[in-house]
Amino acid sequence: xxxxxxxxxxxxxxxxxxxxxxxxxxxxxxxxxxxxxxxxxxxxxxxxxxxxxxxxxxxxxxxxxxxxxxxxxxxxxxxxxxxxxxxxxxxxxxxxxxxxxxxxxxxxxxxxxxxxxxxxxxxxxxxxxxxxxxxxxxxxxxxxxxxxxxxxxxxxxxxxxxxxxxxxxxxxxxxxxxxxxxxxxxxxxxxxxxxxxxxxxxxxxxxxxxxxxxxxxxxxxxxxxxxxxxxxxxxxxxxxxxxxxxxxxxxxxxxxxxxxxxxxxxxxxxxxxxxxxxxxxxxxxxxxxxxxxxxxxxxxxxxxxxxxxxxxxxxxxxxxxxxxxxxxxxxxxxxxxxxxxxxxxxxxxxxxxxxxxxxxxxxxxx
Amino acid sequence: xxxxxxxxxxxxxxxxxxxxxxxxxxxxxxxxxxxxxxxxxxxxxxxxxxxxxxxxxxxxxxxxxxxxxxxxxxxxxxxxxxxxxxxxxxxxxxxxxxxxxxxxxxxxxxxxxxxxxxxxxxxxxxxxxxxxxxxxxxxxxxxxxxxxxxxxxxxxxxxxxxxxxxxxxxxxxxxxxxxxxxxxxxxxxxxxxxxxxxxxxxxxxxxxxxxxxxxxxxxxxxxxxxxxxxxxxxxxxxxxxxxxxxxxxxxxxxxxxxxxxxxxxxxxxx
Ligand SMILES: Nc1ncnc2c1ncn2[C@@H]1O[C@H](COP(=O)(O)OP(=O)(O)OP(=O)(O)O)[C@@H](O)[C@H]1O
Ligand SMILES: [Mg+2]
Numbered sequence: 001x002x003x004x005x006x007x008x009x010x011x012x013x014x015x016x017x018x019x020x021x022x023x024x025x026x027x028x029x030x031x032x033x034x035x036x037x038x039x040x041x042x043x044x045x046x047x048x049x050x051x052x053x054x055x056x057x058x059x060x061x062x063x064x065x066x067x068x069x070x071x072x073x074x075x076x077x078x079x080x081x082x083x084x085x086x087x088x089x090x091x092x093x094x095x096x097x098x099x100x101x102x103x104x105x106x107x108x109x110x111x112x113x114x115x116x117x118x119x120x121x122x123x124x125x126x127x128x129x130x131x132x133x134x135x136x137x138x139x140x141x142x143x144x145x146x147x148x149x150x151x152x153x154x155x156x157x158x159x160x161x162x163x164x165x166x167x168x169x170x171x172x173x174x175x176x177x178x179x180x181x182x183x184x185x186x187x188x189x190x191x192x193x194x195x196x197x198x199x200x201x202x203x204x205x206x207x208x209x210x211x212x213x214x215x216x217x218x219x220x221x222x223x224x225x226x227x228x229x230x231x232x233x234x235x236x237x238x239x240x241x242x243x244x245x246x247x248x249x250x251x252x253x254x255x256x257x258x259x260x261x262x263x264x265x266x267x268x269x270x271x272x273x274x275x276x277x278x279x280x281x282x283x284x285x286x287x288x289x290x291x292x293x294x295x296x297x298x299x300x301x302x303x304x305x306x307x308x309x310x311x312x313x314x315x316x317x318x319x320x321x322x323x324x325x326x327x328x329x330x331x332x333x334x335x336x337x338x339x340x341x342x343x344x345x346x347x348x349x350x351x352x353x354x355x356x357x358x359x360x361x362x363x364x365x366x
Numbered sequence: 367x368x369x370x371x372x373x374x375x376x377x378x379x380x381x382x383x384x385x386x387x388x389x390x391x392x393x394x395x396x397x398x399x400x401x402x403x404x405x406x407x408x409x410x411x412x413x414x415x416x417x418x419x420x421x422x423x424x425x426x427x428x429x430x431x432x433x434x435x436x437x438x439x440x441x442x443x444x445x446x447x448x449x450x451x452x453x454x455x456x457x458x459x460x461x462x463x464x465x466x467x468x469x470x471x472x473x474x475x476x477x478x479x480x481x482x483x484x485x486x487x488x489x490x491x492x493x494x495x496x497x498x499x500x501x502x503x504x505x506x507x508x509x510x511x512x513x514x515x516x517x518x519x520x521x522x523x524x525x526x527x528x529x530x531x532x533x534x535x536x537x538x539x540x541x542x543x544x545x546x547x548x549x550x551x552x553x554x555x556x557x558x559x560x561x562x563x564x565x566x567x568x569x570x571x572x573x574x575x576x577x578x579x580x581x582x583x584x585x586x587x588x589x590x591x592x593x594x595x596x597x598x599x600x601x602x603x604x605x606x607x608x609x610x611x612x613x614x615x616x617x618x619x620x621x622x623x624x625x626x627x628x629x630x631x632x633x634x635x636x
Contacts, residue, residue, distance in 0.1 A: 052534055072537040079538035085531035089553040098549075099539035143535075150539065 001064060003028035003186055004049070004154060009058035011044055011210075018044050020210035021058075026154075029184040031177065032215075033197035036207030037233070042190045045207075046156050049188065051075050062153060078147030078185075080157040084139040086131040092142050093118070093127040099150040117145040120179060137168040144176065154186040161196065173200050194234050198222060206230045228348055231276055238317045242275040242347070244268065250342070255313025259290040262342025267349075274348045279307060281344035282319035284330070288339040292317065296336055299329045310336055398608070405601035417598035421606070424599075426588060431571075434585035437501065438570035441508040442563050445516045448509065450559070453520045454551060457529050471514040482507060483579035498580070507576045508569075515565040523558025527551075560621055564614040572607060 002025035011019035019041045026032050034042040047053045049060060051072030060067045067075060086095050096117050100110045118124045121141040131139055140160055147155060160176070161169040177200040180187050191197050197204045198218040205215040206229075214226040225231035232239070242252040242259075247269065250261035254275060267273060294310030294317055306329045308319045319338050321329070330336050408416035421427050456463050474482075486507055491498040529551070536546045552559070577584035589607070593600040 050534075050538060052537075072534070073540050073542055075538075076540070077538060079535065081531055081535065083528060083531055085528060085535040087532060087535070087550055087554075088527070089550075089556075098536070098541075102540040102545060146535075146539065156538075 001061075002026055003030075003063055004188075005059075005061040006045070006049070007059050007061070009045065009048065009060070010056045011041070011048060011053065012056045018210055019048075019055075022207075022210065022212055023058075024205065024212060024215070026186060026188065028186055031180055031187045031189065031200065031202045033189045033191055033201040033204045034207055035191060035194055035197040035204050035233075037192065040207045041210040042192075042207055043158055046158050046188060046190050049154075050077055050079055050156055076150065076153050078150070078152035078155040080140070080143050080147050080155070080160045082159045082162055084131070084136070084143045084163075086139055086143055086146070088131050091128050091130055092123065092134070095131070095142055096146045096149050098146065103150055113149055117149050120148075121145045121175075135168075136164050137172055140164065140172060141175070144179070148179070148183065148185070152185070154188065155180065156188050156190075158190045159192070160189075162191070162193070169196070176200065198234075206233060208233075225346070228274070228276075231346060231348070236279050236318060237276050237346075238279065238315070240275045240277070240312065240315045240317065241350070242273045244271045244273060250347075252345075252347070254292060255315075257292055257312075259292065259345070260342050261345040261347050265347060272350050274350050276346040276348070277317065277340060277344060279318040279320040282317070282338045282340045284308075284319070284321065284336060284338070286337065286339050288341045290340050290342060290345075291337050292340075293335060293337050296330050296332050296334050299332060301329070308336070310338060312338075398605075401601050402605050405598055405605055408598040408602075417602040418606070420599050421602050426583075427603075430583050430585045430588035433583055434571050434573075434577075437504060437508060437582075437584065438567045440501075440505045441512055441570050442566045444505055445509045445512050445566060446559065446562065449513060449516045450520055450552075450555070451547070453517060453524060454529070454547070457521075457524045458533060467517065471517050474511050474514055479507075479511065479575035480579065482510060483576050487580070501582065504576060504580050504582055504584075507580070508566075508573065511573070511576070512566040512569055515569065516562040519558045519562035519565065520555065523555040526558075527554045557618070557621070561618050564618055568611050568614060571610070 004024075004026040006022060006024040009019055009022040010017065022041075022045060024032075034045065036042055044053060048055050049067075051067065051070065055068070062075070062077075087098065090098065093114050096114045097110050100113055105113070114127070115124075118127055121144060123138060123141055123145075126134065126138065126142075131142070134142065144160070157176070161172055164172065173196055176189075189197070189201065198221070201218060203215055204218055204221050205212045206221060207213065208229055214221060214230045216224075216226075221230065222234055225234060231237060240254050242254045244265060244267045245251040245253050245258065247265040247267050250263050250265050252259055252261055252265075252273065252275060261275075265273070292312050294312040296308060297311050297316065298309040300307040300309070301323070304323050306321050306323050308321065308329060310317050310319065317338060403413075405417050406413040406415065408414055408420070453467075456467060486503055487498055489495060490503050497503055532550050532554070533546060536550045541550070572586050572589070573584065574586035574590055577586050578590075589600065589603050592603060
């Protein structure tokens, strides 16, 4: 049995069902992110784990024990909030010591633990400051130290970085991850920032409408999205319409041009399918097997990356290339050949959520 | 050109605002200055503090003032003990009830004290609540009169802090309700509690109607009596009570300007 187990969780607010049968197993020491659009129930689920909301149905078990009758202050879970929620009347040191005092620890033990935590967040010289004398990033570090000081069974974070500016956000998320790794603490991290979720998690749970659409390692979520929602939610994606020419060889026609999807397709000849391509899977040089010709309609310079948007048939196809000072991007209006590998093709039914291409492992077994 | 005109315009506007401020100040301070001057004329021909000496020499002054002080302390204690936890509870658990409470806070203004007094007398002068002769009844009345002021102060204090966030943070760190109240919420309500305290003092010290109707030797009735019978002493009294009120307000300002961390002294976080 996993360390943290959510089973068939349903949450109603009045007549409004916000979480609809959510189940999740988190192993000890694992870092799991809840990723999803606004209102999909991430915060509500996290608050049910913390005990601030009661599930309407379902059970939550932590380390084998049922939490449903345990009040929030007895769950021993560390919580970090979006707006820091530091106690404004206490110094940094006393904020961190708060939980330790309640736990009834000795003064000397508290002092050394506070010292240790300040060290961990690199804020030793700020011990006697008040929260209002700190920057947002520093406040969130203190909040993290405060939550971890008591050695909680698990750490829960609700969009801890979304109030900070971009640079601090990236630094602090790396810090959070390295602290989490060094302590080996089980962590649930709520965010609506996919880059954040993908970069720091062991597993990402993509949520939609009160359910987990897909859960898996970042690599898996990004490269093998299980549903069209996950596909479009994660990363940038160009969606083309493709007509099946030969399902056995995976041959498709896109705006009259022939490409191969590299695997057997579960579809009839002439059927209309969705072909999705990531911009980074395309290139201008001709080493890959597939090629689509299009007319450049837009070139966006994003710094290290140049995004070229080309029109293929009536759809737009985006391509990312690394910036190269000696290779200026193609001019708008010019014709380009966009090359990509058969494995880069994500093919799905035009309307349904399920992928139409047969997964490769099964292909091999067959 | 247009630049010059706008500068000219702001200049005129500035002069106007100064003029209005001056009128306001005169309106406010002229009667005060006149009263003060008048209070110094107790002795013919010279300015002296003889009226103030008379006031302090009157044993009734100290007695009634002491009584009202006692009443105000009791009112503050009872009022805060009743209203602060209620306000916190409403903010945390039943925020929907806020408009209802706001409506209740208007009632003491809408219902004149005389009706309150008669209501209190009617209910509490016969069993099972025959306490009309106890000063507790007066305190009960004062709590009702002070309720809007206490509630509004506490409400503003609670709105100014992230009550829900702090509560949940404290709970996730293992805090129970008492720790939460005394170490987190009250220290952060310090300014609000102080202003509730001083407002209540100011109201109760000079209160007239309830004290007269319930027949207590309070400071309000004493001042009224003096005003009817003497000339200079009431002016001195008015200046004195004015000074006390201003002192109280100054104290609120001074304390609330302190750093937030000093709140721990009140909340006893050590
Ligand atoms: N206390 C509540 N009472 C009623 N409805 C609520 C309550 N809390 C949340 N909801 C509703 O539940 C839904 C999910 O809310 P939740 O806060 O879990 O979303 P979220 O995934 O965290 O979104 P966001 O990214 O915007 O924070 C929303 O539609 C919200 O309006
Ligand atoms: Mg949320």
